[in-house]
Amino acid sequence: METLANNFLGLEAEFSDYATARYAILPIPYDATTSYRPGARFGPSAVIAASEHLEMFDEELAGEFHGCGIATLEALAPNAAGPQAMHANVFEYASRVVQDGKVPIALGGEHGVTPALVRAVALKHEKLSVLQLDAHADLRDSYEGARYSHATAMRRVLEYADVLVPVGIRSYSAEEARFMRERGITPISARRCHTSADWVGAVVDRLTDNVYVTIDIDVFDPAYAPGTGTPEPGGLDWHQVTDLLRGVASERTIVGADVVEVMPVPGQSVTEFLAARLVYKLICYSEAGLPPF
Secondary structure, three states, X not given: OOOOOOOHHHOOHHHHOOOOOOEEEEEEOOOOOOOOOOOHHHHXXXXXXXXOOOOOEEOOOOEEOHHHOEEEOOOOOOOOOOHHHHHHHHHHHHHHHHHOOOEEEEEEOOHHHHHHHHHHHHOOOOOEEEEEEOOEOOOOOOEXXXXXXXXXXXXXXXXXXXXXXXXXXXXXXXHHHHHHHHHOOXXXXXXXXXXXXXXXXXXXHHOOOEEEEXXXXXXXXXXXXXXXXXXXXXXXXXXXXXXXXXXXXXXXXXXXXXXXXXXXXXXXXXXHHHXXXXXXXXXXXXXXXXXXX
């Protein structure tokens, strides 16, 4: 009797076994601190379901790359004790994967899960830089009384990472603007991505050898990814994002990643399908051994 695999890409056991896999997919269905439209908790399962309909053959790279092994873990249950308790749970969840020598790729859920993931990866990889693809700076020290929130994610990330490189940013507060000036953080704005020819190289030059990539799906223009809780106009398109990921994978080592803030929209699957393909693209680029641009 034929059965369907319930994992990222719908892989057979030969390619999804945790013991031999190079990558581990970590579903984290959590969105307790969401401040506008909730629903990102349903993102991980929707992305995995969409991924089962992707082609394994990458047309850009002319090859299949799932042979490296991609294991899908059971989803991490939300912790009702609060955001700080959830941070501890995510850290423990990811730390086991990192200690086992896997490259963790988390599926959110809200962006508030990222600091714990970066913290876990930083235990193994020194001089870690974080590439943030996002519409929002997420650099508040606290938001609505919480230090662990989707709006404070990158402020907490800076407690564990040496370098933060934000890309696609087009919405932040006066407080965040002051903090960026004080810390010498200069975002690569969405406008620069649209108007400059050298922005990919400028991003790569700022990164250390080991890179954690965090992708808030709202970095895309809402025309391409409408399924998110806080959409912002003027975002990036598919080729801009994938050109950047290809450039990073060509010249740096991606040691962990997440794709967060996917909020499925009833009746259409545009955003989760984009997110699923983006995760596989990141794996393909990492495995292809591409020459630099």
